[in-house]
Amino acid sequence: MNPSLTQQLSPGFALIDIRGLRKRFGDNEVLKGVDLQIARKEVVCIIGKSGSGKSTLLRCLNGLEAYQDGSVMVDGQLVRPDDRNALRELRQNVGMIFQNFNLFPHLSAGQNVMLAPRLVQKTSSAEAERHARKLLTRVGLGERFDAFPDQLSGGQQQRVAIARSLAMNPQVLLCDEITSALDPELVGEVLQVVEGLAKEGMTLTMVTHEMAFARRVSDRVIFMHQGLVHESGDPETLFSNPQTPELRRFLSMES
Amino acid sequence: MFEFTLWDIARNLLLAMRWTIGLSLIAFIGGGLVGALLVVLRLTGNRFVRVLVMLYVQLFQGTPLLLQLFLVYFGLSMFGIETTPLVAASVCLTLYASAYLTEIWRGGIESIERGQWEASSSLALSFSEQMRYVILPQAVRVGIAPTVGFMVQVVKATALTSVIGFVEMTRAGQIITNATFQPFFIYGSVALMYFALCFPLSWYSRVLEQKLRR
Amino acid sequence: MTLDFSVLFKQWPLLLDGMLLTIFLTLFSAVFGTLLGIACGLIRSKGPKWARWTVGLYVELIRNTPFIIQLFFIFFGLPGLGLKMTALTAAILANVINLGAYVSEIARSGIEATPDGQIEAAQSLALDRWQVFTRVVLPPALKRVWPTLVGQMVIIMLGSAVCSQISTEELTYAANQIASTSFRNFETYIVVAALYLLLAVALRRLLNWVGPRFIFGR
DSSP states (O other): OOHHHHHHSOTTTEEEEEEEEEEEETTEEEEEEEEEEEETTOEEEEEEOTTSSHHHHHHHHTTSSOOSEEEEEETTEEOOTTOHHHHHHHHHHEEEEOTTOOOOTTSOHHHHHHHHHHHHSOOOHHHHHHHHHHHHHHTTOGGGTTOOGGGSOHHHHHHHHHHHHHTTOOSEEEEESTTTTSOHHHHHHHHHHHHHHHHTTOEEEEEOSOHHHHHHHOSEEEEEETTEEEEEEOHHHHHHSOOSHHHHHHHHHHO | OOOOOHHHHHHHHHHHHHHHHHHHHHHHHHHHHHHHHHHHHHHHSOHHHHHHHHHHHHHHHHSOHHHHHHHHHHHHHHTTOOOOHHHHHHHHHHHHHHHHHHHHHHHHHHTSOHHHHHHHHHTTOOHHHIIIIIIHHHHHHHHHHHHHHHHHHHHHHHGGGGGGTOOSHHHHHHHHHHHHOOHHHHHHHHHHHHHHHHHHHHHHHHHHHHHHHO | OOOOOHHHHHTHHHHHHHHHHHHHHHHHHHHHHHHHHHHHHHHHHHSOHHHHHHHHHHHHHHHTSOHHHHHHIIIIIGGGGTOOOOHHHHHHHHHHHHHHHHHHHHHHHHHHTSOHHHHHHHHHTTOOHHHIIIIIIHHHHHHHHHHHHHHHHHHHHHHGGGGGGGTOOSHHHHHHHHHHHHOOHHHHHHHHHHHHHHHHHHHHHHHHHHIIIIIIOO
C-alpha cells in the first residue's frame, strides 16, 4: 500500500485509518486485509469469535504487533512498528488497557499512575501526584492511592489501569477485553467508568464480549470473522438485524 | 637451574589430578552416606534430634570451608588421632558434603506433596514401604539434578585442601609455580583442568533439570 | 587437653580489624559484583548472539573452577602480563568477577520470569527500553530472586576467607596470625568460626532489610 496515497485523503478526518492490513504469525495469516476508519470521539466495539483477529488488530494500533502489509495511520502518522522512537511518540497518544490489568506489582496504585507521566513527559513528582489523585478519584478509587495491586480486587485493579492510561492524556484508548478476566459482579464497576469516558468524548476502540454494553454505548460495532471486517454498522441495526449468517450464528451463541 | 619441560609439568599436574578425583569421590560417597543417614534421622527422630541435625547443617553452611579444614586438622590431632592431610581432608569434606546433601535431599522429599503420604498410608503401607515405593522414587527424580550439581562444588572444594598440605591439583600447581616461575601458565592450566572435570558435571546437571521440567 | 581462650580476648583488636576488612571486602564486592551480574544476566537474556556466547563463556569458566585458583591466577598470574596489584585489590577483583558470574544466572532467571504483560503495559505507556528494564522489570525480578541472591552473598563472604592465602588481612588471616603465635589453633579457629556465623546472620538480616526498603518495595 502506498503511504503517500493514503495521505492525500484528509488525514484529520479519521483519527485511526487502517487500510489493507495484513498480519501473519508464521504461516498463519490472522489479518487478511482489514479496512477500518475510526473518527475522533467515536466509540467502536469490535466483536467476533476467538481467532477472528480482533485482539491482533487492536495490538497493531499501538505497535505491540508488527504487520506485514497495508497501513495503519493514527492522527495522520503512519505506525512504524520497527521505529522505537516513533512508537514512543505514538504511545503517548494511544493508550491500552489489558485483559489481565498488568499493574506493576511493586508500585502502589498511585505510583502506577504516576510512573509514565514522570518518566516520559518529565512531569514533576508533585504535579504527577496531584494528577494521579484526581484520576484515581475519577475512577472511584481516590482513597486507595497507597494500596498495592495485591490488595485490590480485579475490578479495582482494572480501574487503576484505566487511570494509569488516562494519565498520559491519550487521544485514543484501546481496550482489549478488559472485563473478560473479571468476576461477573465486578464487571459493572469497570464498564461504568468506560461509559463515563465515552460520554466525555474519549475515542474508544474496544474488543469486548459484553454485548449489552456494546449495544448501549458504542457508536459503531464491527464484527470480525476470519481476519476481515465482516459486518459493520450502528449497534441497534447490527444486533437486531444481522445481515450475514456468520454474525447471526455468533449472536445466537453469545446470548 | 633445573629446566622443566612441558611434559614434566603436564605429568605432575595429571598425577595430582588423580588425587583431586579420588578425594572428590571419597567426599561425595562418604558425604552421601552420612547425608542419607541424617535425612532419615530428620524424618523419624524426635524434636531434639531434628534440631541437632539442623544445627549441624547451619554450622557447615555458615562457616568458611577453609576454617572447617583447619578445625578438623587441628582438632583431630588434639584428640590424639594421627592426622595426615589426606585423612583430615577426607573427614572434613565428607562432613561438609553430608550437610549440603542432606539439605538437598530433605528439600526433594519435602517437595513431594502431602497427598502422596496420605494416599500411601491410607493403603496401609508402613513408613519404610512408603519411602521405598512411593516417596523416594519421586524424590530421587526431583533431587538428582541438584545432587549432580553439588558434585561440582565438591570438586572445587578439594582445591582448598591444598592449604592444609594435601597435594592435589592446586597444591601441585603452587609447587610447580614456585619451581618454574610461570604462574600465568600454570594456574591457567590448572583452571582448565578443573574446568574439564567440572563442566561435564554442570552440563549433565542442567540436562537432568530440563528433563525434570518436561 | 585443656582449652585456653584467653589469648583471643587479648588479641581482640586484631580480630576486629580482620572482621572489618572482611565486612568491607564483602560489601564492596557485593555491590560491584551484583551490578556486573545484572548486566551480564541482561546480556545473556536479551543480547545479540556473540555477546550471549561471550558472557556464557565467562560464566561457565568461573562457575566450573575453584575460587582459590581464580584468586591465584589474578594475584600471581596477571603480574606476568604486567598487571601488578596489591593483595586487597586482587581479592576485590576476584570476588567481583566470581560473584558476577553467579549473579548473572540468578538475575537472568529473575528477568526471564517477567510476565510479558508487564513489559507490554510499560511499553504501551511509552517508556523507553532502559526505563522498562530499570523501573518495571528489574525490581520485581530482584524480589523474585532475593533469597537466592542473599544466599550467594553469604557464600561470597565465607569465600573471602580464602583471600587470607594471598595475605589479604581479613578475619582468617588474623586467625592464622593469632594461632601461629599462640599455638592455640583449635580455640582460635573455633572462635573465628563463630564470628563468621554471626557475620553470616548479620549479613542476611541486613540484606533482607535493604531489599524491601530500597530496591523492590514491600
